[in-house]
Amino acid sequence: MRSIQRITKPTLAVLRVLMEADQSVHGFDVARRAGLAAGSAYNVLNRFQEAGHATSHWEDHNPVEGRPPRRFYELTPQGRVWAAEVLAAHPIKARHQLLPRLEIRSMGGLR
Template structure:
């Protein structure tokens, strides 16, 4: 994945690291990153294919006509990889997201 680390990819990784338990659904990632749906879902597909992300469908019963959400969660390897990439390419993320780096904000 190192050859395809774009700014949108870093945005998605940052959104996933900022999510509770490193898990969130696609629409939330789109809102957080302000990136287009096709861009976000292509990145999620690539992360999943690389073993950095798992996917699951929402299990709760939704209202009729409201589709289930798909949740995405970074694997332990994905968390480590995302932290490393963001530390290298967005050092300012450390001060904004202390949680990204194991609860410690790096200057």
């Protein structure tokens, strides 16, 4: 098991999603709820697994035709203790504040 050295905003966002979930959550849904790109969320989830803070499993029934099977993630009991400590030590802003701010110009679109 590797320990997690850096606590980044994506790390905190994924932790919050997993702590708020009442059941395992598939990776793309973690990314969506955390406001992250899927690749960023999966990197964080993989680090959690390597550190022993999370486990995962593939969906156990046939996925929708044309869609690959989903992988579901959840914190281990030790991971929940660790996550609570990390979140208490690193209060994070609301999810919408983690995303980059976009300003709409009157005629020029997004800036």
